[in-house]
């Protein structure tokens with residue numbers, strides 16, 4: 064039985080690490096041929112440094128670009144459509160050191176949140192009949208998917224399959240969360256294929272990801288041709304059972320790659336040698352109803368911000384110190400006009416109209432830390448939540 068190969072390499076020298084991972088799979092020349100156009104797709108979810116375990120390590124990206132040039136690529140672009148819409152992809156690239164790497168290596172940069180899209184039909188999709196993909200993504204010969212290894216409060220883990228959400232426009236990203244993100248991500252991966260997945264676990268993150276987790280200096284890189292195989296190996300390394308993670312389970316059932324770990328050949332380090340049980344992304348909530356989230360079709364940005372804000376306040380003892388403290392965070396795109404109450408806090412730019420002249424935390428999505436500070440201000444509480 065032919066197996067799906069996934070390379071796992073631990074090293075402190077990123078260039079040596081990436082080179083070794085690729086060599087174990089047959090070298091970059093197996094994926095990039097002379098004259099081909101290459102898209103590098105990092106994870107640029109927000110303007111946070113790779114040192115926080117949120118965005119792709121620019122040194123890893125630099126090594127991959129150099130290897131792709133050496134293999135004969137004619138054009139290399141670095142592209143993503145950030146989830147931080149209020150900041151924008153190019154600003155995020157600048158703040159994360161990605162623009163600097165592109166300039167240094169002669170690669171272009173591209174914002175996948177803008178430009179024409181193409182509607183791709185999905186035969187027998189779980190939840191989607193069609194998906195809109197940024198057209199530019201469909202015009203490269205090779206796509207190298209470079210997610211960060213992290214936990215995620217909605218999808219449990221955020222790895223290669225999930226990272227491809229950056230190739231769809233913002234309206235489609237929002238729709239994924241409306242219809243069910245785990246099924247939608249599995250559907251997207253049925254029709255949108257990449258050539259190589261390199262999972263960046265140099266600095267990973269655990270806990271309340273994808274943006275507010277705790278960084279983990281992990282020093283591990285995984286690489287595989289099949290995105291599902293790479294994700295399954297990464298999930299196992301993080302201490303998860305891959306078939307218990309919904310979007311991975313769906314993809315296993317849908318036949319986009321291996322349907323069990325026994326179909327994967329691990330090259331380099333063993334899973335056991337690098338395994339570390341990552342803390343899950345489970346926000347804490349006060350048990351007596353002091354905090355409520357009222358969600359009127361918000362996307363994951365505000366859902367995450369609301370849950371993580373409450374979790375921060377709970378962890379600092381805000382609710383326990385005074386049982387009369389109560390908040391209702393209102394988020395979403397379809398908030399009714401006639402919502403009233405002293406405890407309401409409107410969160411996110413989509414709630415701006417209803418929040419006018421009331422307690423309103425702006426941003427798309429706001430940072431959970433800023434939101435927690437604002438709420439402490441409303442209650443005139445001294446002291447800040449632990450970051």
Ligand code: SF4
Pocket residue numbers: 360361362363364365394395396410411412413414426427428
């Ligand atoms: S304000 Fe919130 S709900 Fe609206 S698009 Fe931004 S993150 Fe999504």
